[in-house]
Amino acid sequence: MQPLLVVDIGTGVFGCVGAEGVESPTQEVNNRMNKIWVCSQCTLEIPLGQSTCKVCDTPNDHQSPSLQESEDLQKLNRDFDRFNLIVSYCIKNGDSFVDDSFPPCLKSVFYDSKNKDNAPTIKWCRPKEILTPLEGNTIPWTVFRSPLPSDISQGILGDCWLLSALAVLAENQELVNKVMITQDYNNEGVYKVRLCKDGKWTTVLVDDLLPCDDKKQLIYSQARRRQLWVPLIEKALAKAFAPCESISLQVSQLTTNAEPLDINLIWAQLLSSRSAGFLMGASCGGGNMVVSDEEFKKVGLRPRHAYSVLDVKNVLGIRLLRLRNPWGHFSWNGAWSDQSEIWTQELRQELCAYGSEEGIFWISYQDVLKYFDCIDICKLRKDWHEIRLGGRFPPYFNKKYQNCFLLTILETTEVDLTLFQENNRTFEKNLRSRLVLDFVETEVLLEPGYYIVICMAFNHWHTNLTHYKEYPLFNLSIHSSQQLLVENLNSSGHLLADAIIDLAVMKGDAMCYTPWLTAYFLSKHWAGLALVVENRHPEAWINIKFNSQESYNLVSSRGDLVTIDTIPPCYRQVIIVLTQLESSRSFSMSNRLIHRQSYTDDLHDWGPPGCCHIPQIDSRLEGLHMPRPI
Secondary structure, three states: OEEEEEEEOOOOEEEEEEEOOOOOHHHHHHHHOOOEEEOOOOOOEEEOOOOEOOOOOOEOOOOOHHHHHHHHHHHHHHHHHHHHHHHHHHHHHOOOOOOOOOOOOHHHOOOOHHHHHHOOOOEEEOHHHOOOOOOOOOOOOEOOOOOOHHHEEOOOOOOHHHHHHHHHHOOOHHHHHHHEOOOOOOOOOEEEEEEEEOOEEEEEEEEOOEEEOOOOOEOOOEEOOOEOHHHHHHHHHHHHHOOHHHOOOOOOOOOOOOOOOOHHHHHHHHHHHHHOOOEEEEEEOOOOOOOOHHHHHHOOOOOOEEEEEEEEEEEOOEEEEEEEOOOOOOOOOOOOOOOOOOOOHHHHHHHOOOOHHHOEEEEEHHHHHHHEEEEEEEOOOOOOEEEEEEEEOOOOOOOOOOOEEEEEEOOOEEEEEEEEEOOOOOOOHHHOOOOOOOEEEEEEEEOOEEEEEEEEOOOOOOOOOOOHHHOOEEEEEEEEOOOEEEEEOOOOOOHHHHHHHHHHHHHOEEEEEEOOEEEEEEOOOOOEEEEEEEEOOOOOEEEEEEEOOOOEOEEEOOOOOEEEEEEOOOEEEEEEEEEEOOOOOOOEOOOEEEEEEEOOOOOHHHOOOOOOEEOOOOOOOHHHHOOEEO
């Protein structure tokens, strides 16, 4: 038995199950790893020495992890060379850099042409042209000068989530240094910024032409004391993800089977995260919360606003959090605020409850649960090891793109796995609505041995994607307390089905219809349903008719919401995988399962003669839906 870590970006499922019947990873690696590639068009297995498929002439795009790492290093070298080339050119010609890939014009700020009519007057200025009347204009501009959270101020853009993240970052200048690769002001106006985009570290090159009003004052985010790091990071984000207008707080997933919160477990996680020195930010009145702006205003909070979490304390049995409003003013005025009468003089002095003028305040955990939607935690650990791998999600079963990775654990280690699906934010929202989750993550403690990580997504199946370059991209990041080995795994054609079956049997709700027949409904932590039916009868087949036509906002891996199958004796089958279609809408699920016993391998009056499955299970579905021996 080899453990499987099953990851589903479309549903948020992360499971660790046993994979009985899976070929030994060591044997498979020895025999197949990096020796073949599989044609993306005809699925023929071809030796790596051949660059094209001998049947259909499709070129090989297989990449081993070492090649991927080599290409990443080459990209870093190209970025470095390009930066130096631009600087040299500007010095030689006495010019300043203008980034033609993100030009100083309205289309870099607005992707919706309808909004351009209401756009503010924008004048693009270099730092030496920008005026800061409140601070005077004699202080020289710099990238940063001992950055402080209180330096950051918000402009007309509603990106308080970004400012909250930058305020947390500013608590530790070492972190700011890692993001701002170019740390010195330069007359050439060229800067490198390091961002983690869709789970992958990316260097973004920007110029220092910044949007100002007609008075030459910055209109978007800025840092006091004439520092450039805040507007430059904001510009790099806009270039990497989309125009500034599209940088918005993400809407939480809507589900119909949400479980009650374990507030004690959450509190324990907050305490341990604070103890570990992790960075934290809290979202006020966002997501699915019903928000009354007037109610929030009365208690001194800004709805749809992000706050930095500075501290978490359990004092005399009282659970308190210390937050900062990145705007630097307008603070909480309820229980445990600076003005609250609950404080004793000793406790006020111990916790330094005097910061409301700077937007810093204490608030009880109960009030955080009442007014805040979520707390995001960045697990920053200096001594941990990091591996990042990429791949593509096919719109059907494809042996080449099973996205399996073999983990070799040499000693007991903590492992954090995060799966990111690349999200093209330059598309209008309706064109990217099928992205249910940007990422899913889990923490596991792994003993020495071999583990298989399987990355999967389903809600784009049966779309009209015809070429592998159109398939959605993903990145898998692996952080571990001890060093581990990771390799691509060319597995058998049934590993996907075996993984879903084992996960459903272990985590799903079992319903026994007869002594021989059990159905496993996996819906917990799954935006939809995975249904596995098991036939333990030694001689008889089982006919299964499953109808989920009355479900709403769910898409089927079979391409139809009504399925009919016959399952052989001592076999089990993934009948259907239902996945939430659009993340902006809730989903509802209604289904009915009918079964009957048969002593022949067909559907009788439920289907045409000789038919075993409706819809038919062709080569694009067999790796997930073909019956598997128990």
